[in-house]
Amino acid sequence: MKVSVDRSLCYGSAECAHRAPAVFAFEDGYGVVRPGTDEHADDPQVREAAEKCPSQAIVLTE
Numbered sequence: 001m002k003v004s005v006d007r008s009l010c011y012g013s014a015e016c017a018h019r020a021p022a023v024f025a026f027e028d029g030y031g032v033v034r035p036g037t038d039e040h041a042d043d044p045q046v047r048e049a050a051e052k053c054p055s056q057a058i059v060l061t062e
């Protein structure tokens, strides 16, 4: 599975970067997926970050 952030939904709470710092970073006011880590969607921390993103901006896809 792949993980990405829909920037049109993200409002910059930075929670993803705190929950799963190996995969998410906080840049220019948005959560971003660190380069080379977008295949880590099966990581429990990534799943939790997606579930708890307050704007449902984290997208997990097959």
Ligand code: SF4
Pocket: 005, 009, 010, 011, 012, 013, 014, 015, 016, 017, 030, 031, 052, 053, 054, 055, 056, 057, 058
């Ligand atoms: S947790 Fe969601 S709203 Fe907050 S920075 Fe990450 S993607 Fe954006």
